[in-house]
Amino acid sequence: MKLSDKIIFGGDYNPEQWRETPEIWDEDMRLMRLAHWNEATLGVFSFAELEPEEGVFDFSVPDAIFEKAEQNGVKIILSTPSGAMPRWMAEKYPEILRTLDDRRKAVYGRRENHCLTSPVYREKVAEIDRKLSERYGKNPALLAWHISNEFNGECHCPLCRAAFCDFLEKKYGTVDRLNAAWWTRFWSHRANAFSEIEPPSPIGETCVHGLTLDWKRFVTAQTADFARAEIEAVRAFSDRPVTTNLMGFYQGLDYRELSKPFDFVSWDNYPVWGKPEGDEGTAAWTALTHDLMRSMKRENFLLMESTPSHTNWKDVNKLYRPGMMRLASLQALAHGSESVQYFQWRKSRGSSEKMHGAVVDHYGKEDTRVFGEVAALGEELEKLAPIVGSTPRPRVALLYDWDNVWALQDLQGMQKKNKQVGGALLRQYLPFWRAGISCDVIGRRESYEGYSLLVAPMTYLCEAETAKRLAAFVREGGTLVATYALAQTDENDLCHLGGFPGAGLSEVFGLRAEELDTLYPEERVKISALGESYLAKDYCEILKPEADTEILGVYESEFYAGTPCLTSHAYGKGRAYYIAFRDADGAFSGAFYRRLAGELGLESPLPEIPAGVSVQVRENEKGEAFLFVLNFSREERRVPLGREMTLLKNGEALSELVLPPYGGEVLRA
Ligand code: GAL
Secondary structure (H helix, E strand, O other): OOOOOOOEEEEEEEEHHHHOOHHHHHHHHHHHHOOOOOOOEOOOHHHHHHHOOOOOEOOOHHHHHHHHHHHOOOOOEEEEOOOOHHHHHHHHOOHHEEEEOOOOOOOOOOOOOOOOOOOHHHHHHHHHHHHHHHHHHHOEEEEEEEEEOOOOOOOOHHHHHHHHHHHHHHOOOOOOHHHHHOOOOOOHOOOOOHOOOOOOOOOOOOHHHOOOHHHHHHHHHHHHHHHHEEEEEEEOOOOOOOEEEEEEOOOOOOOHHHOOOOOOOOOOOEEEEOOOOOOOHHHHHHHHHHHHHOOOOOEEEEEEEEOOOOOOOOOOOOOOOOOOHHHHHHHHOOOOOOOEEEEEEEOOOOOOOOOOOOEOOOOOOOHHHHHHHHHHHHHHHHHHHHHHOEEEEOOOEEEEEEEHHHHHHHHOOOOOOOOOOOHHHHHHHHHHHHHOOOOEEEEEOOOOOOOOEEEOOOEEEHHHHHHHHHHHHHHHEEEEEEOOOOOOOOOOOOOOOOOOOOOOHHHHOOOEEEEEOOOOOOOOOOEOOOOOEEEEEEEEEEEEEEEOEEEEEOOOOOOOOOOOOEEEEEEEEEEEEEOOEEEEOHHHHHHHHHHHHHHHHHOOOOOOOOOOOEEEEEEOOOOOOOEEEEEEOOOEHHHHHEEEHHHHHOOEEEEEEEEEOOEEEEEEO
């Protein structure tokens, strides 16, 4: 993925909101030059501006902006407008409006408010997309296409229901197969025909877990299908690459599926910086999310949106402290972003986002703190351009799958309302992040090639084929770590018979997980492992190990005291570790993965990484390495480099880096 020789620096630009005062557009260009912007994302939500009445088209705003942008060295990422339909369209074609899960029909309003199936909407969108493609598709200023905006939500109208029934028929072929996959003899929910199936609803079906899973897979497939139609339309006259802006761990769509038709991944990042307890947790979660986004195509990505100063839609919308926006931007680059982009260039005057952070305030001039920080970063990014094309090269992969999370959340059992799968993933990730060892976050069905360590946190849903591939990975010399609740069900969420972990994984780990104990949130179970004492919370599985399974830890309290909670099993040329409990505070995970990383030769890039500091490495094909050293703590940190390195921005040679609070630097290693 390479769009530019520069680090792309820009963001959402909505000149159509200022069409009565076009002198502002010229002022925008002057300010963009001052801010070192080289990109503007145009056209997000501009449907009613482009087609104010049915069949009447007006391209005067993008025409003018393309011209001005080109004169000012600003490239355009052009959005298709499908993220928000015009009012006239909803009025004339009510089928476009969504039906909610409780089967109420929505009235016009907000955005991402369209039915995913409606042929009328698809036709209207394809028409405007083709026109945009014809007009701008070959324009030298056009960098890429931005399809729609943050696809999300679902529609439960009769059209979507019929499409769902078709999807099921294609998937299962016969209704008997569907009944078997969904275990519908339970409570007499057997279907006699595909057409009888209703999507899940709070006023209807919520208990058939196979149905819920298939519905969510259908919503993803339908969204991807909608996106494909848009991609086809913009490709009518253009060969520029296409993307859509994702939202990290958003739960409504399987992003791995959705991203398939796109050329590259981009995403919108709005972390909560400045929490009273400090920023380390936010920094680690954000790092993990960047890694998830990069792993989607195992390729660099764009940070399509971030705020230069604050959001306006969270419960508390605190200002980013000086330096934080720069630090968060460097963090995105550290994990493989090829851009720093903002929402938004200029604050809108009215409506719900008028008080959202922007580069240009309602005040309108450049002498503000935020503009100053943005412009300074823009200037610095020009000096960091050598990083373009380099990328992290992890040997560790964590498994994360949307359908696994859906199945776990739906599961009636364990802690019913919140299984905290994200927390479990973060728990395994943190020790690597703290050590500066980069990780991919991949799907269980993807290739494991190139990794020496796979970590499978709460991989509850695991079909026979995945189990076989995991076994092969270990047999051929890989190391696999899995936690509690491994391989309890297959892809339809039907329980594996013959003991957990199912589908043959018992043999790989040399054990059977016989029972899973769920604790009350405040309860703790004592354990001793690797020669130390630790605490478990939430979940403790009771294991029955095989004779050749090494026991590295045991429970110290509860009726299962003395039984194993941490095991290691040699299998083929590799090894499989099983962690049967949820670590209460991260102390165990830190020690366990430190030891394992040592055994596997996974090295930290620096001899010593102080608390709150993150180190990430990007490498390019020429063998050059760039080290990002980022201080998320609120104190100065001295970081010994172990040898001499140079600051990328100015070539200064250093053997120790002194970082102020929220400071960060990029080094040539
Ligand atoms: C994003 C969205 C933008 C803007 C932004 C505000 O989710 O794509 O259009 O609403 O949030 O933070």
